[in-house]
Amino acid sequence: MKNIIVSASKFAEHQFHCPACGSGNVVMQGRWVRSFLEQMENGVRTGLQIEQKFQPEYTGVLCRACGVHADIESDTVVAMTQELIERRKRDAGMVEAHKTDQVM
Numbered sequence: 001m002k003n004i005i006v007s008a009s010k011f012a013e014h015q016f017h018c019p020a021c022g023s024g025n026v027v028m029q030g031r032w033v034r035s036f037l038e039q040m041e042n043g044v045r046t047g048l049q050i051e052q053k054f055q056p057e058y059t060g061v062l063c064r065a066c067g068v069h070a071d072i073e074s075d076t077v078v079a080m081t082q083e084l085i086e087r088r089k090r091d092a093g094m095v096e097a098h099k100t101d102q103v104m
């Protein structure tokens with residue numbers, strides 16, 4: 001099983017489909033959530049507004065066609081992860097270049 005990460009906005013474009021192969025033969029993972037707004041004044045709760053209905057929040061998708069498992073993360077988390085991967089690649093590239101310099 002191959003694990004990947006997909007951003008929430010990219011997943012929303014092809015909802016209920018595998019982000020890797022596009023198959024609609026998937027198992028969705030998630031949870032039911034209720035949002036709330038809590039009003040505080042000087043650290044004391046003065047108001048509470050709870051959403052009436054539970055809403056589904058999808059956290060992952062498992063493809064039964066290609067076997068890929070994708071974690072659905074916020075766009076911010078995905079951007080940070082990509083930046084980290086790029087940085088690691090750059091660092092690895094610098095190490096490689098350094099080794100080459102030594103040989104030459």
Ligand SMILES: [Zn+2]
Pocket residue numbers: 018019020021022023063064065066067068
């Ligand atoms: Zn797939």
